[in-house]
Amino acid sequence: MGASATGLAAAETLRREGYDGTLTLVGDEPHAPYDRPPLSKQLLAAEWDTDRLTLRTPADLDVLDLDLRLGTAATGLDLPAHEVRLADGSTVPYDGLVIATGVRPRRLPGEGAHVLRTLEDALTLRDRLTPGRRLVVVGAGFLGAEAAAVAWRLGAQVTLLEPAPVPLAHAVGAEVGAMLSRAHLDHGVDLRTGVTVTEVTEDGVRLADGEVIEAHEVLVAIGSVPNTEWLADSGLGVGDGVVCDEHCEAARNVYAAGDVARWYNPLFGTAMRIEHRTHAAEQGMAAARNLLAAREARKPFAPVPYFWSDQYDMKVQAYGYLRGHDEVAVVDGDLAERRFVAVYRTGDRVTGALAAGMPPKAIRQWRQAIAVGAAWSEAVPTELEEAHHG
C-alpha cells in the first residue's frame, strides 16, 4: 500500500528476491511513482520538468509485472481476513502486506494556503512565485527553508516565520540551526523567530498576538501527519506512525516502511520514524526482504539515517539520529564560514554527523563511526572537546 519511493522499492525488491506471484501496488495519487525531494528544489525553481521526477520508466515498471492501482486510496485493513479495502469499493487479498502510505502535511486553520507534498502542490506554488510576489512561509524546517531559498531566487519577497527561537535547533542543535538561519538573513529573506501563526487569512496570516502579516501567497511547512487513519479499526498499533518491531513488522506478515513507519532501530536503541528520501527506499527494501525470508532468517533494520538539504548555495548533509543529542562538536572546518563537519553525542556515543561545504569523504568517516556505535571519548579528539566546552 503506497506507490511512492518506499512502495516502489519494496515491489522491486520482492521481484529481485524471486517472488513471482501477484504483486499489487496501490497509490492514492494518480501518478506513477515519482521523486519528492526535487519538489522543493529543482521543480519549484522551474529548472526541471515534471518528467524528470519519474522514478522509473514505463518499461522498467512493466518488467515488475504489477497490478498497479493508482488514484485509489486504501480505506481499511481486515487483518483476520487478510484483506485491504480500497476507496473504489474493491478489496485486495494478501498473503503479505507492506504498508507505505506515507504522510501528509499538517495544516493551519483557514483557507487558501499552499502545502508542499505532491507534484500538484509544487506546480501550483511554482505558478504563483513570480518576481515581486509576497510569500509568507510558515515553518523554517528543512522544507520551509528550501522553499524560501527557491522563492527568493525567483525574485519573490519572502517572509519566513518560525515558532522556535532558533530554527531546527531540535533537529541539528542551536549552533548549527543559528548558522543555517543566518543564510536566510544574508539573502534578504525576512526570518522572524519566536513567532506563532494561528491562522491563514484572506490576505496573509494572523499571529498569536493578533498581528496580520500580509502576503499574496502563504506556504505552510509545519511538519507532517502519518497516513494511518485507514488502519484505525485494524488492530494494528498506531501512534505517530505504524508501530513496528526491529524487523519492521507490525503484525504477522504485515510490515510498514518509509515515512509512515515507527520502528525500533536497534543501532540507536530507540523507536523512530524517519521522513528522509534515502530511508524510504532502504526501509522498503528491508521490509520486503523480511517479508519473504523465513522468520528466523529475518534481519533487524538498523540503518544510519541520511538526509541532505539544498539551501541557497549550501548543501547540508547529515548522517545518524541527531534528535535528542546531548552535545555538538565542530570537528572540522568553521561554522562561521559555512564549511564544517559537526558531530553529535548522545549518551557516550557518536550518534550523528552533519556537514556543509566539505568534501564528501570528510563526513563519510563519521558515518562509519555512527554505524559501529563508536564511543565519543575515542572518536572525538580531546582538544576539540575541551575547546568546545571551554
Add this chain to the structure above:
Amino acid sequence: MRVELDEPKCVASGQCVMASPEVFDQRDEDGVAILLVEHPADDLMDGVREAIAVCPAAAIRLVEQ
C-alpha cells in the same frame, strides 16, 4: 548490462559508493558520483542494484546492451 549515471541529477549523497565501492566513487570537490566501471562483472551486480535502489536521486540506471 551497462550502468548509466545521470550526473546532473546526482545529489552527492554517496549512497552508491557505500553500496558498491568497486563501481562508484565521488568527486572530491562537490561529491558528485563518478562511474568507475561502465560494464561491471556479474559478481558486482548485486552491489550495483543496491546502489540503484538506494540512490535518493534515482540517478542510476541499468541499460540492456
